Amino acid sequence: MTRTLRSELYSALAEVFSDPPDWLALSGSQWPLYSIATDLALDSINARLALGKMEGISPEPIAIRQERYNALFSGPGRPRFWLHESLYRSGQLFGSETMDVEGIYRTAGLVIEGAELPDHVSVELAFLAYVANQQVNADQPSGTWVEIEQNFIKTHAGQWLPALGRALAECGDEVYAPIGQLLADWLMGSRQPLHHGYAPTTGLYTPVMQEVENCSLCGFCVQVCPRRVLSIHEDSSKTVLLYSGRSCNGCGKCVRICPARVLILRKLIPGAGTSGEMVVLSSSPRALCPKCGRPTVSQAELEYITGQMGYLPWLELCQECRFISMEDV
């Protein structure tokens, strides 16, 4: 069976989120994950950063790697990161997302056996690996399997794994931070079709904000912009998304990645170009930690996350108070 590099990347990511595989004990540059990602020639800044960090990871006994895994994903006490889609998105184990993904697996002819629930990150990634393989091996037209992959990313994996990956990228663990960064980058990349039916362009289009009240200030658009013309700035009272269009190439990456679908590409009037001045695309006051009163995330982001996960009191806390309350558990 021919295996594609894409399916190998999904598989390697699935392995590290299941239980640390033996190869994780090696130095980062010897990991299959590292060589697959290098062979894929991922060209985003974040992917290059993640690979650069992996290169610097020293070997470590697998038991220590396991301790890192446990500290992040299983406790003791509350794990720092949840690895089930339903927990991540609606705050409960075995929620509607669990049933939904199981139904999708069944439609693809798969029955999940084993200890993990169908919406565990490793199972979802293993499913994507299977689907990517089917694109070159199955009897059915490969377009069908491409569609299954894209739909699954759109409705499930892409709804929470980029956020999990981004959070991991900032967790401070030298092993799992670059893995998280790679996970986020891969799923946020050009996997999904352009929203609103726009085709890729070069320099003829510019992004425009619509329905600004739905922008969560998540910053995904900033991360993917190859020309760095989008940026997020915050002071103690507010967070703003800025756009300076002088060198925007109209590539549409920001439009594709936006989970709220509030960006569209608009055709430039010939010869008009953009002024290059900073334009505020979106703005929101910062939420305040109810315990210490320090500013935390933007109100818009807090509302978005609460909408996804339901109300959870610790979401409102700043990082520091969150850790203090976890220690109290």
Ligand code: SF4
């Ligand atoms: S425009 Fe979209 S991607 Fe950018 S910050 Fe707002 S919600 Fe996030």
Ligand code: SF4
């Ligand atoms: S269209 Fe491309 S270059 Fe322009 S702001 Fe969006 S991501 Fe950046």
